[in-house]
Every structure is written in structure tokens, then in C-alpha cells.
Amino acid sequence: MQTPPPPQPAATAGAAKTTTIYILATALFSLLFILSLSSSSTSSSPSSPPPLDPYLFPDKQPQSNPNHRHRLLIRNQRNTTNNLSEPPPPSPPSLAYLISGSNRDSGRILRLLFSVYHPRNHYLLHLDLPASQSDRDFLALTVRSIPVFRAAQNVNVIGKADFAYPKGSSGLSSTLHGASILLRISGNWDWFINLSASDYPLVTQDDLLHILSYLPKDLNFVNHSSYIGWRESRKLKPIIVDPGLYLSERTAMFYATQKRELPDAFRLFMGSSSSVLSREVIEFCILGTDNLPRTLLMYLSNTPSSASVYFPTLLCNSQQFNKTIMNHGLQYASFDTRQEARPLKSKDFHDFIQSGAAFASPFLADDPVLDRIDREILRRIPGKLVPGGWCLGESKNNTCDVWGDADILRPGRGARRLEKLLVKLLSNGTFRSHQCVVE
Ligand SMILES: *[C@@H]1O[C@H](CO)[C@@H](O)[C@H](O)[C@H]1NC(C)=O
Ligand SMILES: *[C@@H]1O[C@H](CO)[C@@H](O)[C@H](O)[C@H]1NC(C)=O
Ligand SMILES: *[C@@H]1O[C@H](CO)[C@@H](O)[C@H](O)[C@H]1NC(C)=O
Ligand SMILES: *[C@@H]1O[C@H](CO)[C@@H](O)[C@H](O)[C@H]1NC(C)=O
Numbered sequence: 001m002q003t004p005p006p007p008q009p010a011a012t013a014g015a016a017k018t019t020t021i022y023i024l025a026t027a028l029f030s031l032l033f034i035l036s037l038s039s040s041s042t043s044s045s046p047s048s049p050p051p052l053d054p055y056l057f058p059d060k061q062p063q064s065n066p067n068h069r070h071r072l073l074i075r076n077q078r079n080t081t082n083n084l085s086e087p088p089p090p091s092p093p094s095l096a097y098l099i100s101g102s103n104r105d106s107g108r109i110l111r112l113l114f115s116v117y118h119p120r121n122h123y124l125l126h127l128d129l130p131a132s133q134s135d136r137d138f139l140a141l142t143v144r145s146i147p148v149f150r151a152a153q154n155v156n157v158i159g160k161a162d163f164a165y166p167k168g169s170s171g172l173s174s175t176l177h178g179a180s181i182l183l184r185i186s187g188n189w190d191w192f193i194n195l196s197a198s199d200y201p202l203v204t205q206d207d208l209l210h211i212l213s214y215l216p217k218d219l220n221f222v223n224h225s226s227y228i229g230w231r232e233s234r235k236l237k238p239i240i241v242d243p244g245l246y247l248s249e250r251t252a253m254f255y256a257t258q259k260r261e262l263p264d265a266f267r268l269f270m271g272s273s274s275s276v277l278s279r280e281v282i283e284f285c286i287l288g289t290d291n292l293p294r295t296l297l298m299y300l301s302n303t304p305s306s307a308s309v310y311f312p313t314l315l316c317n318s319q320q321f322n323k324t325i326m327n328h329g330l331q332y333a334s335f336d337t338r339q340e341a342r343p344l345k346s347k348d349f350h351d352f353i354q355s356g357a358a359f360a361s362p363f364l365a366d367d368p369v370l371d372r373i374d375r376e377i378l379r380r381i382p383g384k385l386v387p388g389g390w391c392l393g394e395s396k397n398n399t400c401d402v403w404g405d406a407d408i409l410r411p412g413r414g415a416r417r418l419e420k421l422l423v424k425l426l427s428n429g430t431f432r433s434h435q436c437v438v439e
């Protein structure tokens with residue numbers, strides 16, 4: 001006779017205890033990993049990673065797992081909520097986030113990380129070269145001190161920084177560097193999202209993962225337009241040399257006196273640098289045998305604003321991907337008269353929430369509107385992680401200190417807003433008629 005499974009609170013208290021053991025076991029590994037990232041690309045990752053936390057990932061445990069009673073418990077719980085006569089919801093996807101910042105951004109990066117955290121995802125944090133090594137160390141130490149990050153083994157810090165010039169091509173190179181590390185860290189994420197320290201989420205990760213679980217995994221979300229007026233020409237025709245690519249000190253961008261013609265071997269598309277890209281696209285750029293990604297990179301190395309041109313142009317000029325692109329980066333921005341995104345304030349709250357976007361940008365550091373988003377939208381307590389279905393703690397301020405199955409999502413109103421936006425974008429042929437349109 002089997003003893004009946006203990007009630008839920010007892011099981012989760014046990015979870016908290018066992019995790020401390022896992023923490024000890026994984027601490028060394030995370031240290032090794034940070035070091036291996038920092039010490040040039042010749043390093044190889046350790047041959048056998050430690051087992052994943054059994055409470056977060058009950059389905060990914062080896063067969064001979066002594067914790068299988070807990071697994072049964074989670075299963076049973078799950079089919080009381082899911083009616084057996086209905087099809088189960090699709091299993092949630094996994095996202096790979098690259099979060100970049102510069103000098104004195106480590107606090108903002110951590111805040112953003114806490115507000116977009118989910119154990120299913122992967123996070124790579126990058127403080128660029130102008131930031132001090134002590135900032136980078138602080139970031140790595142803080143990340144290492146958070147139990148769930150160690151249990152899920154999904155937050156890494158780039159130890160050897162890149163130089164990323166905001167307007168030059170070194171930013172693009174740094175993004176591709178991050179994407180390639182993420183490809184190597186994990187074979188199971190589905191979308192790549194590039195965030196800067198000035199971005200902030202408008203939905204919880206449960207909302208986002210829930211909605212994305214219903215979409216085909218080859219879909220890409222990238223603002224793009226082939227319209228090139230005088231303003232765009234001014235961005236595309238100058239020839240620059242980005243010092244971030246070859247000098248180790250920050251110096252001014254070098255502009256050539258001549259301008260050049262627009263290319264005719266491919267069609268240029270411009271967009272915003274925020275996007276949600278499928279894993280397939282990232283593999284195409286980094287591992288693919290088609291030469292378009294490299295040709296474009298070399299062309300763009302001397303173009304200002306290359307980050308906002310690369311992915312739109314790549315996707316629209318590729319037969320493989322031009323039908324997978326949705327003309328919206330899922331990010332809200334508001335533009336001033338000079339077509340520059342202006343900082344978002346409290347007065348914009350209603351607009352950006354109603355837009356249904358998943359992220360908004362840019363925000364000033366510690367702007368009060370971020371506290372409002374935390375309070376009203378993410379229900380996040382300052383200094384804590386955004387709560388989700390995996391958080392089982394009982395008191396409000398430690399809800400994510402006790403955890404359970406990361407596959408269980410509790411989407412809220414944010415999911416409905418995002419769904420509305422996607423339905424609008426996908427309806428009536430809006431999707432096709434806005435895709436890679438040549439103007
Ligand atoms: C859960 O599913 C299993 C097998 O599908 C079934 O035997 C069991 O009765 C279900 N449990 C509950 C509580 O519905
Ligand atoms: C499960 O589905 C059956 C038949 O469709 C229905 O009668 C029952 O009320 C449902 N139960 C729950 C908990 O949704
Ligand atoms: C992206 O495109 C949408 C729809 O065309 C627009 O509303 C939004 O402002 C654009 N976002 C950015 C960041 O350019
Ligand atoms: C990724 O985000 C960083 C930080 O905002 C930005 O500098 C870079 O241009 C972005 N890269 C791409 C390819 O969009």
C-alpha cells in the first residue's frame with residue numbers, strides 16, 4: 001500500500017529544504033560557467049551539467065528519480081485543474097533574453113531581470129565595456145546569491161565585455177555574440193528577445209509564455225518598412241567607421257566625407273532594434289550556410305543604425321523567412337517630432353497598457369511609472385521576482401521563495417491585452433498585407 005501523498009504545503013516546505021542541497025551542488029558549476037564565458041571562446045563547457053531542480057522541472061528528471069512521488073503529486077494537481085475531456089493546453093515555450101546595459105546600469109539590469117524572470121527562460125546579462133569591472137562583478141555575485149537562479153541554472157553574466165556603440169555596428173556585433181552564447185547555453189529555447197536596461201515589461205512572463213504557446217514557433221516579430229525618405233537616407237547613406245570594432249578606448253565615431261548609394265543586390269528594410277526572433281532565425285544568422293547574414297553584416301559594418309536594419313532586411317530578403325515576419329516588435333514606443341523615441345512617463349501609462357504590447361521603452365532609471373507597473377500590472381514587490389504559477393510561497397513577500405512546476409502558468413489580464421493585439425495583427429489578412437511590403 002502506498003501512503004497517500006502529503007498535502008501541498010508539507011511538500012513545498014520539503015522543497016525549500018532540498019533546494020539548499022541543490023544550491024550547494026550548483027554553486028560551483030555557475031562559478032565555472034561564468035569563468036568559462038569570461039575566459040575567451042576556446043573554453044569548453046563541463047561535460048555533465050548537474051541535474052535540474054526536480055521541483056521546477058518534474059518532467060525533465062531522469063527515470064530513476066527518487067523524487068517521483070512529488071512528481072505524481074504535481075501531476076494529480078494538474079489534472080484537477082485541467083478537465084480530462086478537454087485537450088491540455090500546449091506546453092509553454094521558452095525564451096532567451098539578452099539584457100544589455102552600460103556604465104552604472106547594473107541596478108536597472110537586475111530590476112529588469114526580476115521583472116521578466118521565469119524559470120523556463122534563459123537570461124544572459126551583458127554590461128558593455130564602459131561599465132566598470134566592479135559593476136560586472138557585483139552583477140555576477142548578486143545573480144549567484146539568488147536561490148532560484150541557481151536552482152533553474154538559467155541566468156548567466158558575460159564576463160568579457162564587448163564594446164557596444166549605440167549608433168554603430170559594434171552594438172549589432174555584441175547582440176549576435178550574446179545570441180550565439182545563448183544558442184550554446186541551451187538547446188531548448190524558442191525565441192530570442194534583445195532588451196536594453198531602459199526597457200520594461202508590460203505583461204508577466206506567465207502572460208507572455210501563455211500567449212506564445214498558441215503561436216507557431218517560426219513566427220518573428222519585427223517592425224519593418226522599406227520606405228526610405230530623406231530622414232532614412234540620412235541614416236543609411238553615410239559611411240562610418242565604428243571605433244568600438246577596433247579601438248579599446250571610447251572615442252568619437254568616424255564619419256567619411258563621401259556618401260554611398262543604397263544597395264541594389266538586396267532591398268533595405270528599416271525597423272526598430274527591438275524584436276522577438278525565432279530560434280531558427282538566430283541559427284540561420286550564426287550557424288547557417290546561406291551567406292546573406294554575413295554579406296549583410298559586412299555591408300552594415302560601415303552604416304550608422306545598423307542594429308535597426310539588420311534583422312528586418314535579413315528576414316525580408318530571405319525566401320525562407322519572409323513569410324514568418326509580423327510587422328510589430330511587441331514593444332511600445334512613442335516618438336517625438338524628430339522621430340526619436342522619447343522617455344515614457346506616468347502620463348503615458350494608459351496608452352502603453354492599452355497598446356497590448358509586451359514591452360515598452362525607453363524608461364528613465366527608477367522612474368515612478370515603473371513602480372506603478374510593478375504594483376498594478378506585474379504585482380511585483382520591490383526587490384522580488386515577478387510572481388507566476390511556479391511560485392508557491394504563502395506570504396505575499398516570499399511567494400517565489402518556494403517553488404513548484406515551472407510548466408504551470410497563471411496568465412492574467414496582460415494575456416488578454418496581448419491576445420487582443422495579436423488577433424488584430426493577424427486578422428483580415430493584416431498580417432500578410434503588412435509583410436515586407438516594397439514601397
Ligand atoms: C489524474 O489522471 C489520472 C490518469 O489520467 C487519473 O487516473 C486520476 O484519477 C486523475 N486524478 C484526478 C484527481 O482527477
Ligand atoms: C469536465 O467536462 C465535463 C464534460 O465536458 C463537464 O461536465 C464537467 O463539468 C467538466 N468539469 C470541470 C471541472 O470543468
Ligand atoms: C512598430 O510598429 C507599430 C505598428 O506599425 C507601431 O505602432 C509601433 O510604434 C512601432 N514600434 C516601434 C518601436 O517602432
Ligand atoms: C539589442 O539591444 C541593444 C541594447 O538596447 C542595442 O544596442 C542593440 O542595437 C540591439 N541589437 C539589435 C540587433 O537589435
Ligand SMILES: *[C@@H]1O[C@H](CO)[C@@H](O)[C@H](O)[C@H]1NC(C)=O
Pocket residue numbers: 316318319322323435436437
Ligand atoms: C518572399 O520571397 C519570395 C521569393 O523571393 C517572393 O516571391 C515573395 O513575394 C516574398 N514574400 C514576401 C511577403 O515578401
Ligand SMILES: *[C@@H]1O[C@H](CO)[C@@H](O)[C@H](O)[C@H]1NC(C)=O
Pocket residue numbers: 395397398
Ligand atoms: C513580509 O512582510 C511582513 C509584513 O508585510 C513582514 O512582517 C515580514 O517580515 C516580511 N517577511 C520577509 C521575509 O520579508
Ligand SMILES: *[C@@H]1O[C@H](CO)[C@@H](O)[C@H](O)[C@H]1NC(C)=O
Pocket residue numbers: 424427428430
Ligand atoms: C476586419 O474586417 C471586418 C469586416 O470586413 C471589419 O469590420 C474589421 O474592422 C476588420 N478588422 C481589421 C483589424 O481590419
